[in-house]
Amino acid sequence: MTFDIDFGTPAPHAAWLPDEAFAAVGTRRLALDAAAPTATDLDRAVLASLVTELDRATGTHGGAVVGAADSPDLVLRLEPGSATSPPDGFTVARTDGRPTVTARTPTGLLHGWFHVVRRGEAAFTGPEGTEQHAPAAALRMLDHWDNVDVHPVMGQVERGYSGGSIFYDAGVVRADLTRVTAYARLLAAVGIDRACINNVNVHAREARLLTDDLPEVARIAAALRPYGVRTHLAVSFAAPMTLGGLPTSDPLDDAVRAWWRDAADRVWAQVPDFGGFVVKADSEGQPGPFAYGRDHADGANLLAEAVAPHDGLVHWRAFVYNHTQDWRDRSTDRARAAFDHFAPLDGRFADNVVVQVKHGPLDFQTREAVSPVLAAMPRTRLALELQVTQEYTGQQRHACYLGPWWSELLRFAPWGADDGTTGGGTRVADVVTGHGPDAAPGVAAAGGGGIAAVSNVGDDRFWTGHPFAQANLYAFGRLTWDPTLDATDLLDEWITLTFPDTSADLRAALHAILDDSWRTYEAYTAPLGVGFMVRPGHHYGPDVDGYEYTPWGTYHFADRDGIGVDRTRATGTGYTGQYPAPWRDVYESLETCPDDLLLFFHHVPYTHVLHSGVTVIQHVYDTHFAGVEQVEAMVARWEEVAAEVPDDVARRVRERLAEQLRSAVEWRDQVNTYFLRKSGIPDARGRTIY
Ligand code: GCW
The missing domain is CATH 3.20.20.80 (Glycosidases)
Known part of the structure; x- marks a missing residue:
């Protein structure tokens, strides 16, 4: 399968760092106080980037001074000896309306800089005080x-x-x-x-990054x-x-x-x-x-x-x-x-x-x-x-x-x-x-x-x-x-960062399109946590039985009576026993297993009634019809606001949404038809299933 994708011009999009994102900092006097010697190549390189950052921000808007400006509006201070911030973190102290960002390392200071950029005007106008910021995850x-070489199947x-x-x-x-x-x-x-x-x-080619190609890795x-x-x-x-x-x-x-x-x-x-x-x-x-x-x-x-x-x-x-x-072997469970x-x-x-x-x-x-x-x-x-x-x-x-x-x-x-x-x-x-x-x-x-x-x-x-x-x-x-x-x-x-001067309408539209889009995607694809049902190999688009009789260990076990993988200790693969309490019991029991993971843990008849009150089969039909309707609403909403974003963005999104709608319809019709044929149970609402 091929897709015609227009990858446009080589100049990359600014993403969340367009010039406009620097408006609040760029129109102010900035001081970088980093006299202390820095230890490593990394420190020196990052410090040099900070200088570039300040130059770039102020150069864009003009009128500000980089360096030890008199009465600066923002001070970025490197304090290698300071014990208050972890290596990658920083402190923001704001007194008299002037924020001072302090960090132990240039990388911490860089994170502090982008924090101020992200906050925009609020960094200069919010309440006074001192805040500490440190990453939760060290890595x-x-x-x-x-791939270095274009792989014959997987590409670059x-x-x-x-x-x-x-x-x-x-x-x-x-x-x-x-x-x-x-x-x-x-x-x-x-x-x-x-x-x-x-x-x-x-x-083979990529393995050599470790040897012959080290200068290129460098x-x-x-x-x-x-x-x-x-x-x-x-x-x-x-x-x-x-x-x-x-x-x-x-x-x-x-x-x-x-x-x-x-x-x-x-x-x-x-x-x-x-x-x-x-x-x-x-x-x-x-x-x-x-x-x-x-x-x-x-x-x-x-x-x-x-x-x-x-x-x-x-x-x-x-x-x-x-x-x-071997798909015939029901005792082996990839999970x-x-x-x-x-x-x-x-x-x-x-x-x-x-x-x-x-x-x-x-x-x-x-x-x-x-x-x-x-x-x-x-x-x-x-x-x-x-x-x-x-x-x-x-x-x-x-x-x-x-x-x-x-x-x-x-x-x-x-x-x-x-x-x-x-x-x-x-x-x-x-x-x-x-x-x-x-x-x-x-x-x-x-x-x-x-x-x-x-x-x-x-x-x-x-x-x-x-x-x-x-x-x-x-x-x-x-x-x-x-x-x-x-x-x-x-x-x-x-x-806010990506679409400068976002109107309230554009913001609302983007939220309407994206906030629940993961659940929308779930609605029109594989139901109730059963997974896969994608086309083998490239994994795009529906193929309910695509992996059913393969060696990959990703099965749904649908037959005329029911669907799902029995992973219970009582009658299945015992996978539920890998969880500590309470989940080992919550997942084990049909009474307590959450609906959205039901078929991940249990094999049930199509007539099994979910906690939501509908049967499994009716849930499959309802979510697949609803999923497509939600994508239709996404397409319509985008048309209302597309004129507010640059043409190339508007066009690319429109092209993608059209494909999403086509694909969602394909998913709906294949999944619904498959389960109608397997179960023989019609849609309670009489909608078209092929
Ligand atoms: O989901 C699978 C992908 C493989 C991938 C593998 C992995 C890199 O289909 O392409 O291989 O996971 O995570 O290793």
Whole structure:
């Protein structure tokens, strides 16, 4: 399947940093007080960017002074000795209407600068006082599934829906990396501080980033560095063999250990502020420790030992499952796999290993339960992995604002309420920031493993294909900084910055289109948490049985009587037993299992009555009709306000919304028809089903 996408002119869209966003700071007198010497390349590069930032802001509007201005309106002060702010954080003190931003590091000061920019006039006019700001997650990362070579099936960017890679073009690192620096600037403005620059499926060409191509990696790192973003590389577990010519990659082999130590030494020699390695092992064909009868702690610790002398990190993914399953075998449950492989290893991972866990036990579905691994490893630094790229949520052809979903995930309380009130317990956001119950001292001290996500950018003019998908990248970054932020407020921030002089009508329209768009997407796709039903391979559009008889372990088990996966302890795969109380019982029982996850946990007849009062089959029909109506309303609402935004934005959004409507109708008709044929039960409201 191909899509005709007009990626427009090469000049990238300003996204949330148009000149107008700097109006409040640009018309004021700004002072950068950073006389103190700075220690590292990173510090120096970021400080230089701050100077550029102030120049650019004031140059745009004129009339302001950069430097030690007399009676400045805003002071940015670097105080390396100050103990009041954490390394990436900052303090804003406002007296006499004048804000002073103080930070210990240039990166902290940069975050403070973008904070003031975001607040606009309010930064200068709000109540006086002192505020401290620090990121909740110590590690705030974006993973790029970018290939150096164009992969024959996956293209330049695996699951990329925004054109080519910003880093690579047909086999080489791009000569001109100015766009990479522009990207780092956008990331800094939302708080992201790390980027893994290549696909976790490491093919032969990409493996060489670790050796022959290190000078090119150093160029990318230099392009990200000015905005405080540190570079990580995805590496292949088989690299000692494929690159080093050794006969084995056994993690306990001395020659293998020496090879990795040398490899790490070479990387840090070229990139002194390199972040570390990301690994997908024993997953979907990637090599791993299982080949040698070793486990994933052995594998991760091998790399951890190699990077430790450089204070490096290993992000080791928990996405390990059997992708050559027999669909006839109902006892194997892919959802169990990450927990079964990793929970028993808790306590065995080195301090500089982060185990990176997909938010759900399956695979970034539009709705699935929260991964029980997040509640099972208090002695391990766990990171939450999200997907900003919309592989399963409309591939940036559908408007689908994911902020509300991520908020829900970060606020999920794996142990339920601990103070007698609903939702009052420890949350996923606490676990991944090192504040989970029984967190080992090392985990707490390191601030856990943080939050990572697969990026959605490419060389598309709008960065993200769908201009509205920018809001997802924006919200992701802001939530890593503060997981308690409200998703609707974040959308509002994005609107304010991205569409200068937003009218009340445009703002209302964007909220009307986007606020509930994730639930709208859910309504017209796979019902009640059952997942998939996408076309195999590219994963776009409906194919109810597309994965039903495949080896991938993603089944819905629909027959003439019912649908869903029995994951109970009583009669099913036992997956519910991976949760602590109360969820192990809440999910186990049909009485208490939430409707939106019903088919994730239970196989029920079509006539089963939901808590909402309707039957499963009627729910399928109702949501699919309603979902399409909601998309029709989105299209109509956009037409009312499109004239208020630049033509290119209006056109791109219109083209995408038309495709979303076509696709939603296709989903509605295939899903409804499929279940009418299976169940023989007509729609109670007599609507057209084919
Ligand atoms: O969802 C699946 C994707 C693969 C991806 C894999 C993963 C990088 O379809 O394209 O591979 O997840 O997360 O490793």
